[in-house]
Amino acid sequence: MWRQIIEITVMNLRNLPARIGASSVIVVGIAGVVGVLVALISMAIGFRAALENTGAPDRAIVLRGGSGGELASGIGITDVAIVETMEGIVVSSPEFFAIADVPKRSSATPANLVVRGVTASAFELRPELRIVAGRGFEPGRRELIAGVGAIAEFAGIDLDADVAFRDSSWRIVGVFESRGDANESEVWADLPVAQDAFRRSGAVSSMRVKLDSPARAAELTRRIDEDPRLDLALTPEVDYYSAQAAGLSALITGFGNVVATIMAVGAVFAALNTMYAAVSSRTIEIATLRAIGFSGTPVVISVMIEALLLAVLGGVLGAAIAYGAFNGNTISTLGDGFSQVAFDFAVTPSLIATGIAWAVALGAVGGLFPAVRAARLPITTALRGE
């Protein structure tokens, strides 16, 4: 039995080159499905990674109650002082958040670049942030440091370039990296200078706080809720960013699955077509094998193996194309906070595995029916040739 399977399979595969044109239809069809699936989902994974990397378990964000995001939020100076002195807060960083219209490199139309005004404690709070070129901004001067994502996506945002926000000119004096997170899509400036330039003196947008332990968050959330002086809400950064990522990444994943499913239907038809043709061109050969004593099962299995091999080849090809064309490419989109978030396509090993699993499933469906037909061929009619 095993010998029969191996012999027939080897024989099939040896004459595969003779059917190269028809067989390539399976490979290309499945490569198309897997390529589109992997490319789309790698976008969702990359977007989620950029946002979720931004948060740390022992940090939290404080916003005005009900505001949902930094852009809509505002916190008065007196409230900042109250929160700063709460027990359990190790570092607190009042931050100003605004968006400026700057053209994107890809479209030349204006898009929302985040300008974040910070004090020295913002850097203390985020040890992952490193200046990789130039220097930090000097307090009191109209200087900016730009994240690598902002530089990749926005026209005119370059080291040592002057950019015009409002009526004034700002100089970009440094470039920073931050684990590929959402902060990298922003430009940062000295807090009072930014507030003044955006005419928003006297209030900040949000506060970032570092807690003495992640477990402290729940208690602080309750204390702030219960404080009658404060209309604020404290959210752990991890929760805040995963909520921001959830909508868009679910949308892209859903879209990718729907498109790939529809394409998969087409690819299965193509695979069926090819395998039926492969079986029918070998009618006499199969019938001869049956006549000299090979049973039906090895024939079925050999056809299935051929379909699966072609499918896996297609899956690998599709995933490889998606990896080569997209992995690490930076793009940006409008995030939940009404600001541009730059992120990289992330073709992960588990995503490639998912793609190849799809390929195997498609190959199995595409091979099964033709294989069964091959096994059921009535020997005598088949031998007579059609």
Added chain:
Amino acid sequence: MSRLSLVWSSLFRRKIRTLLTLLSVVVAFLLFGLLRSVADAFTVGVDIAGVDRLVVSPKYSIIDPLPIAHLNQIAAVSGVTAVTQAGWFGGIYQDRSKFFPKYPVDPRGYFELYPEYRIDPAQLDAFAATRIGAVAPKQLAEEFGWQIGDRIPIEADIWPKRGGDRNWEFELVGVYDAPTLEVQPVEFLFQYDYFDEARQYGTGGVGWFIVRVDDPAHSAEVARTIDALFENSPNATRTATEAEFAMQFANQVGDIGLMMTGILGAVFFTILLLTANTMAQALRERIPELAVMKTLGFTDVGVATLVLGEAMLLCLLGGMFGLCIAVALEHQIAIAIKGILPTFSISAGTLIMGALLAAGLGIAVGLVPALRARRLAIVDALRGH
């Protein structure tokens, strides 16, 4: 036997093969119909935009307010026949996932600028007269089951009321729609005057102005004049046509059009290869048959036309079914993705483009076999080499 039925019967000579090929073409065009429409939905603002309307927005950032005092200065610019204001309220009705845009507007001014929006005059009067009045697009009112007179609670995210209260309540006094537009409006409108008085901060600010010009040919000049007027003030403006304004938002999301084109490219390349392979296979099997037809007196061109016609018929049938399925699914998909793309619909343009593409695909896959059929020499073919 007519030409068409000859094409038909040779096409369905191998039923399973033709059916499978046909179905994959159907799938390709189903995807085409849906993806093209998704791309359209992102740029839809461009299509509904009136050519004689301009949008005046803050020059530096969309979050800056413009002073309402700009209104009179803009109205005085020569070439401007009407001007009104609108703004972004944000706000949450029930929960964040059920988002729809909400604008504080001047009731009469807004509907004057958008004559394509149809509202009952008595309801418009009520809107102008009711301090907490609001009007909703008909579709939105139907979706949430709102009746005239209902109180609609909206929780503020950007704009709390004075004193920090986040709960706004509006009274629905009318509904409107836009019978002439393919894509219906989605914005919930309420009185600017009430909003401005009641809000905690930002009094006297608006989001953007909408301007009508007397002649679309004057648009560029009027836009320059308006921007020049405020250039050296702390509230500089950027004036663009409605189409440009809408494009800015579409482009912010990313190059959706390019992405959809990329996916469709992959789909069609696959289908092209598959169908071309089937057609070539079909031709190979029928070489003796074609030779017989030529012997019987069919011309070279006649035989080639039959082969090409077969490919065309296959692709056109597939294209037609695919697009029909897309249209049949349109309504359900529109409901499913309404929260994200409220303007999803399959336009006549997409259907026409799909039909042309189907014809093009037919030619692309049929041309080579047709030429081979034309060149076929009777003697060689009959010998069955």
